[in-house]
Amino acid sequence: MESFWQKLPKPFFASAPMKDVTDAAFRALVARRGAPNVTWAEFVSADGLYHTRELQRLPDAENPLMRDLAFDPSLERPIVAQLFSSRPDMIAYATKLVAELDFDGVDLNMGCPDRSVEKQGAGAALMKDPGLAVELIKAAKEASPLPVSVKTRIGYNKESLEEWLPPLLEAEPVAITLHLRTRKDLSLVPAKWELMNKAVAIRDRVNPSVLLIGNGDVASVEEGKQLALETGADGIMIGRGMFGNPWLFSANANYGLTMSVDEKLAALVELAHDFEKLSPPKHFDLLKKHVKAFVTGFPGAADLRAKLMESQSAADLERVLAEAKR
Ligand SMILES: Cc1cc2nc3c(=O)[nH]c(=O)nc-3n(C[C@H](O)[C@H](O)[C@H](O)COP(=O)(O)O)c2cc1C
Known part of the structure; x- marks a missing residue:
């Protein structure tokens, strides 16, 4: 068929x-x-x-x-x-x-x-x-x-x-x-x-x-x-x-590789919010492999990643990112 x-x-x-x-x-x-x-x-x-x-x-x-x-x-x-x-x-x-x-x-x-x-x-x-x-x-x-x-x-x-x-x-x-x-x-x-x-x-x-x-x-x-x-x-x-x-x-085949840090972090935040809507909920720690993957390859990434790893919600994650921007 x-x-x-x-x-x-x-x-x-x-x-x-x-x-x-x-x-x-x-x-x-x-x-x-x-x-x-x-x-x-x-x-x-x-x-x-x-x-x-x-x-x-x-x-x-x-x-x-x-x-x-x-x-x-x-x-x-x-x-x-x-x-x-x-x-x-x-x-x-x-x-x-x-x-x-x-x-x-x-x-x-x-x-x-x-x-x-x-x-x-x-x-x-x-x-x-x-x-x-x-x-x-x-x-x-x-x-x-x-x-x-x-x-x-x-x-x-x-x-x-x-x-x-x-x-x-x-x-x-x-x-x-x-x-x-x-x-x-x-x-x-x-x-x-x-x-x-x-x-x-x-x-x-x-x-x-x-x-x-x-x-x-x-x-x-x-x-x-x-x-x-x-x-x-x-x-x-x-x-x-x-x-x-x-x-x-x-x-554009290599788009992802040339994305700005802001665009990558915005994608991570979007993902975190959608992740929280999954029902029944998944443990927020399962999102951390994405944190590792998105927050890498730019100056200050390791520090930022360490701070983001502590977060337990999408709101936490956004707060850490906002603080890092200041
Ligand atoms: C974290 C993780 C989870 C996976 N889960 C599945 C799965 O549920 N079903 C499946 O057929 N393969 C699964 N795979 C294998 C992938 O679908 C794929 O065959 C493998 O990663 C090789 O392709 P890649 O080099 O493009 O990643 C998984 C691989 C990884 C890394």
């Missing part, structure tokens, strides 16, 4: 899911400064959604997992929800839910190295069980009309694209994002972009209808365009490049 995926430019740019970073507040900031072509929400446990809603009967307004699925439809479309689980019935349940919440697509996480995720047989652990990975894709496809995509890595302990990609391609998700590292690599070695050509060749051979998105260490749209040209990737996903740089996807 036709979906937003077929209407994207080539190459297209996606913002990566990053738990406790790309929440609704940060994504809104990025959208206002220059939206990517596709936005990913943070990952959510499908089993957790079932448990909290159906067994615990926790009201949605009090459920942190439902907060993680909140988005602003006027800013963020097309937006993809990301789920993790090793149970097809849970993936089906959560896929129906995100369809009701009016997401534009659903993505299955098959790359997360987090122990708590892998212990459930989900995330990166699925690379060891391609049969189950295929069942999960099928369950998601059958559960709703939403287009289903997969985000994964190039292998578990070693690169194994020839074994891992074909079964996924045959299950025909609309797109596959490849973080160009193995599970074992974590994020400790540079992303292996030289393997993207190999992945594209396998895709062309096994199922040319599936879009391939490359991911890992891309710092700018300009660099992403070059990598897509060299490798044949249909799209590029960028994660950490957005830290402190919500201008990343805007028309």
